[in-house]
Amino acid sequence: MSPMFISADKPRPAPEYTAARPAARPNEDPAWVKALVLSAVVGFLVLVLILPLACVFAEALKQGTGPALEAIKDPDAISAIKLTLLVAAITVPFNALFGLCASWAVAKHQFPGKAFLITLIDLPFSVSPVVAGLIYVLVFGAQGWFGPWLIEHGIKIVFALPGIVLATMFVTFPFVARELIPLMQEQGVDEEEAATSMGASGLVTFLRVTAPNIRWGLLYGVLLCNARAMGEFGAVSVVSGHIRGLTDTMPLHVEILYNEYNYVGAFAVAALLCLLAIVTLVLKTALEVGQSVHGRHV
Amino acid sequence: MSVQSVLPAVAGPRRPLLRRRSAIPGFGLTMGLTLTILSLVVLAPLSAVAFKAAGLGWSDFLAAGFSQRALNAYRLSFGAALIAAGVNGVFGLATVWAIVRYRFPGKTLLNALIDLPFALPTAVAGIALATLYSSKGWVGAALAHAGIKVAYTPVGVVIALTFIGLPFVVRTLEPVVRDLAMDVEEAAASLGARRVQILGRVILPALVPAWLTGFALAFARGVGEYGSVIFIAGNMPFKSEIAPLLIVIQLEQFQYREAAAIAVVMLAASFLLLFVINAIQAWARRYS
Numbered sequence: 001m002s003p004m005f006i007s008a009d010k011p012r013p014a015p016e017y018t019a020a021r022p023a024a025r026p027n028e029d030p031a032w033v034k035a036l037v038l039s040a041v042v043g044f045l046v047l048v049l050i051l052p053l054a055c056v057f058a059e060a061l062k063q064g065t066g067p068a069l070e071a072i073k074d075p076d077a078i079s080a081i082k083l084t085l086l087v088a089a090i091t092v093p094f095n096a097l098f099g100l101c102a103s104w105a106v107a108k109h110q111f112p113g114k115a116f117l118i119t120l121i122d123l124p125f126s127v128s129p130v131v132a133g134l135i136y137v138l139v140f141g142a143q144g145w146f147g148p149w150l151i152e153h154g155i156k157i158v159f160a161l162p163g164i165v166l167a168t169m170f171v172t173f174p175f176v177a178r179e180l181i182p183l184m185q186e187q188g189v190d191e192e193e194a195a196t197s198m199g200a201s202g203l204v205t206f207l208r209v210t211a212p213n214i215r216w217g218l219l220y221g222v223l224l225c226n227a228r229a230m231g232e233f234g235a236v237s238v239v240s241g242h243i244r245g246l247t248d249t250m251p252l253h254v255e256i257l258y259n260e261y262n263y264v265g266a267f268a269v270a271a272l273l274c275l276l277a278i279v280t281l282v283l284k285t286a287l288e289v290g291q292s293v294h295g296r297h298v
Numbered sequence: 299m300s301v302q303s304v305l306p307a308v309a310g311p312r313r314p315l316l317r318r319r320s321a322i323p324g325f326g327l328t329m330g331l332t333l334t335i336l337s338l339v340v341l342a343p344l345s346a347v348a349f350k351a352a353g354l355g356w357s358d359f360l361a362a363g364f365s366q367r368a369l370n371a372y373r374l375s376f377g378a379a380l381i382a383a384g385v386n387g388v389f390g391l392a393t394v395w396a397i398v399r400y401r402f403p404g405k406t407l408l409n410a411l412i413d414l415p416f417a418l419p420t421a422v423a424g425i426a427l428a429t430l431y432s433s434k435g436w437v438g439a440a441l442a443h444a445g446i447k448v449a450y451t452p453v454g455v456v457i458a459l460t461f462i463g464l465p466f467v468v469r470t471l472e473p474v475v476r477d478l479a480m481d482v483e484e485a486a487a488s489l490g491a492r493r494v495q496i497l498g499r500v501i502l503p504a505l506v507p508a509w510l511t512g513f514a515l516a517f518a519r520g521v522g523e524y525g526s527v528i529f530i531a532g533n534m535p536f537k538s539e540i541a542p543l544l545i546v547i548q549l550e551q552f553q554y555r556e557a558a559a560i561a562v563v564m565l566a567a568s569f570l571l572l573f574v575i576n577a578i579q580a581w582a583r584r585y586s
Contacts, residue, residue, distance in 0.1 A: 029493070034400055041396045042408075044389040048461050049414050051436060052426035059429060098335050105328040117332075119576065123340060126568040128522025130542035131561045134549060135343035138350050143554055145346060169339050193321045202323035224416060231419025233525030238546060251421040251525070258425050258529070270422040277417035284417075285410040 056274050059267035071257070071265035072272060076245045080253035080269070086161070087236075087249060088229040091168045095225045096218065099176025103214075104206070106177075107184035108192060118181065124173040132170045133238025136163055159241030164249065167235035172225045179221030180214055187213055220287050227280045231273060347565065350558035363559035367535055368544060372563070374452055375541040379520030382459035383467075383513045390467030390512065391505070397468075398475045412468050415461055420525030427458055428529040450532030455540065458526040463516030470512035474505055507582030511575060518571040522564065 029037070060068045071077060102121060106114060124132065138144050140157040150157060157163045191213075195205040233251040240247040248256065250273055257266035351359055362368070396402070397409055415423065429435050432449040433442040441448055448454050478501065486496045524542040532538035541564055548557035 029399070037392050038396055038400060038402060041389065041393045045393070045408065045411065047437065048457070048464065049411050052423060052430055052461070053414065053418075055426045055430045055436065056422060059426075098332070101328040101335075102332040104324060105332050108322050109325045109329075111325075111329075119572070120336060120341070121332075123344075123572075126518050126522075126572045127344070128524065128542050128545075128561075128564055128568070130524045130545050131347065131522070131564060134545060134557060134561055135346050137549065138346040138554060138558060139343050141554075143552070166339070166343075170343070173340060189322055196321050196323060205322070206324070227417045231417075231422070233419060233421040233424075234523075234542065237525075238549065251419045254419075254421050254425065263429075266425060270419075270425060273419045273422045277414060277419070277422075280417040281410045281413055284413065285406065 056270050060271040067264045068268040071268040079245045080248045080250045084250040091229045092226050102177040103180035103184050129234030132235040133167050163239035167239045171235050172228050175225035176221035183217040347558050347561050351562040354555045362556040363563045370536045371541040371544045378455040379517050381456050383517040386463045386467040387513050394471045394475050424526040424529035454530035459520035466515040467512035471508050474508040510578050514575045
C-alpha cells in the first residue's frame with residue numbers, strides 16, 4: 001500500500017511486519033526506480049529466457065499435436081529417449097556415490113592439500129564439454145592409447161554406450177560433491193564424533209547421523225546432476241558417433257532432426273526436454289522453499 | 299549447480315600440517331575411492347590431451363594451435379563470452395536487486411526461471427534461440443525490420459552466451475546482496491548521504507568481489523560453450539566459428555593432434571581463469 005492512502009485523521013495501529021512502511025525508509029528505492037529496474041529485468045528475462053522457452057512449444061505444436069506426437073513416437077526418437085534414460089540411470093548414482101565419498105573424506109577429516117583436492121574435483125566445470133569428449137576419443141578411440149588393444153579384443157567404448165557414459169560422468173563430475181562438501185563442513189563433526197565414541201560403526205554413523213542431515217542437499221545435487229546428464233550435448237556429441245537409433249541421445253536426436261529441416265520433429269523432442277527442465281526447476285524450488293521453512297540452507 | 303558449488307568450501311581452522319587423528323572412521327576408504335575415481339575419470343584422460351599435443355612438436359603445435367583460423371575462433375569465443383558476461387553483469391545485478399529487495403507478483407516464478415539455463419539442455423536452448431532470433435522469428439523479424447541481423451552473426455553468439463551465463467552471475471551475487479547489512483545503509487542515510495551516494499559508496503563496493511566472481515564464472519562457461527552456440531552462430535570459418543566447433547571439425551577430419559593442440563590452448567585459458575577466480579575469492583575473504 002502506498003502511503004498516500006493512509007488517512008491522516010485516524011490513528012493506525014502500530015505497524016506490524018507487513019503494514020505500510022513509511023516512504024522515507026532510507027534503504028527503500030523510490031517508486032520510479034523500482035519501476036525502472038523491474039521493467040528492465042522483466043524485459044531482459046522475457047527476451048533471453050521466457051520467449052525461447054515459449055518458442056519451443058509453439059514450434060512443436062505449429063501443425064497441431066498430431067505431428068508432434070508422431071515425432072516422439074518415431075522408433076529413433078524412442079531409442080534416443082531410452083538411451084538418455086539409461087545414461088542418466090548409470091551416471092547419476094555413480095555421481096551420488098562419488099559425491100558422498102568425496103564429501104565424507106573432505107568435510108569430516110583434516111589433511112594437507114584439501115583446497116587443492118577441491119579444485120581438482122571442480123575442474124570439469126571449467127573444461128569445455130567438447131574437450132571433455134575429445135579426451136575420451138584420444139584415450140579410447142581407434143587412434144588412442146588403448147585403441148589398438150580395444151579393437152583386438154572387440155570392445156567398443158568410443159561411438160558406443162561406454163563412451164557416452166564416461167563423457168557424461170566427466171561433465172557431471174562435481175555436481176553432488178560441490179553440493180555436499182560445504183553442507184557437511186557447516187554441520188561439523190560433533191554429532192559423528194559423539195556417535196562413534198558411543199560405539200557406532202562408521203556405516204551406522206553415516207546412515208543414522210549424517211544421512212538425515214544431508215538428504216536434502218543430496219537430493220538437490222542429484223536433481224541438477226540428472227538434468228545435466230540428460231541434457232549434455234557437446235561432450236556426448238564428440239564421443240557418440242551419431243549412429244541413429246543406436247548412439248543418439250535425445251539432445252543429439254534434436255540436432256539431427258533440426259539439421260534435416262524437420263523442425264516440428266526437432267522441437268517436439270526439444271519440448272520433452274523442456275518439460276524435464278521445468279520439472280527440475282519446480283522440484284528445485286520446492287526443495288529450496290522446504291529448506292528455508294526448516295531454516296537450513298541447501 | 300547452486301551458489302555453494304560456486305563458492306570455495308575451504309573453511310575450517312588451520313590445523314598442523316599432518317592430519318590429526320580424527321575420531322570419525324572411513325577416511326582411508328572414502329579418500330582412496332575419491333582419488334581413484336578422480337584420477338580415472340578426470341585426471342588421466344585430461345593428461346591425454348597434453349600428450350597428444352606434445353606429439354606434434356613445438357613448431358607444429360604453434361602452427362595448429364595458433365593458426366589464423368584458430369586465432370579468429372579464439373577471438374570470437376573469448377570476445378563474445380566477455381561481452382555476454384558484461385551484459386549479465388549489468389542485468390544480473392538488476393535481477394538480484396529486484397529479487398532480494400522488491401516485492402512483486404510472480405517473484406517465485408521469476409526466481410525459479412533464472413536457473414533455466416542450468417536445467418535446459420544446451421541444444422534445446424540453441425535451436426530455440428536460433429529460431430527466435432532468425433529473420434523469421436518473433437524477435438528476429440522485428441530486429442530485421444530495424445536492419446539488425448542477429449542469428450548467424452557474432453551477435454547471435456553473444457545472445458546464446460548471455461543465456462548460458464545468467465544464472466552464474468545471479469546466484470553468485472544473490473547471497474551477498476541478501477547479507478548486505480541494511481543498518482549500514484541506514485547509518486549512511488542518517489549521516490546525510492543521498493541514495494546515489496549510498497549506492498556508490500556503500501552498496502556497490504561490498505558487491506565487487508562477488509560480482510567479479512560471477513562475471514568470471516559466466517565468462518569461463520561461455521568460452522567453452524558449444525551446444526547453445528552452434529545453431530545460432532552461422533559457423534563460417536574465420537568469421538562466426540567458435541573455438542570448440544573448430545575442435546570438432548578437426549576431429550571429424552581425423553586431425554587428432556591439431557584438435558588436441560587447440561584443446562590445450564583452451565585448457566590453459568580455463569586453468570588461468572580458475573586461478574583468477576580462486577584469487578578473487580581469496581582476496582574477497584580477506585576483504586570481508
